[in-house]
Amino acid sequence: MSPVKPWPVPDRVPGEDRLYGGGLYVDLVPAATFGINCRKVLTKYQWSRLSRGLKARVDFTCEFCGMPEVPDRNIYHVTHERFSYDEKTGIQRLARFICSCRRCDEFTHFGHALVFGGVPELILGHALVVRMLNPDDTTTMEGLEAEAVAAFEVRKRRQSINWTVDLSILAGTGVPVRAEDLILAAPIESGSVATQ
Numbered sequence: 001m002s003p004v005k006p007w008p009v010p011d012r013v014p015g016e017d018r019l020y021g022g023g024l025y026v027d028l029v030p031a032a033t034f035g036i037n038c039r040k041v042l043t044k045y046q047w048s049r050l051s052r053g054l055k056a057r058v059d060f061t062c063e064f065c066g067m068p069e070v071p072d073r074n075i076y077h078v079t080h081e082r083f084s085y086d087e088k089t090g091i092q093r094l095a096r097f098i099c100s101c102r103r104c105d106e107f108t109h110f111g112h113a114l115v116f117g118g119v120p121e122l123i124l125g126h127a128l129v130v131r132m133l134n135p136d137d138t139t140t141m142e143g144l145e146a147e148a149v150a151a152f153e154v155r156k157r158r159q160s161i162n163w164t165v166d167l168s169i170l171a172g173t174g175v176p177v178r179a180e181d182l183i184l185a186a187p188i189e190s191g192s193v194a195t196q
């Protein structure tokens, strides 16, 4: 496999807050905005190159657990899009990009992982080990389970909001996109059960 050439992404993408939402936690997207992300406005090739550039800026290392990519074992990371949610204005804004290994990504998208056969104990177990890397973090397995339940409650609350997705930081990555294409209104929720 020969990966695409990375897009030359600046360390500081204008408009990106690389301190936003640090740490590994369950990060659920409302059903109405599921799929409204960078891949919605970029070609597959553009996203592939951009994602690789975003991973290159952290030396292809998971920003949650520190594990490097291992191409010889076909272990490649993903680029997580971390959004902020303003429940008053209904703005779901792409705040930052995070290079994530697939095991950390399973915890981030816990509901989605379970739908696709993820084993809860393994996913939570990995998350617990990652949390233990921080000696100040005293989270227990029960605590992680409670966090997951709380995350689903937050998502449920957000389901009733008519979201507008703001992908404007994409303009600062150097990928040719039109600013006016980066603000997308979500369709009105119609009972979808998507569980990212």
Ligand SMILES: [Zn+2]
Pocket: 062, 063, 064, 065, 066, 067, 100, 101, 102, 103, 104, 105
């Ligand atoms: Zn990881």
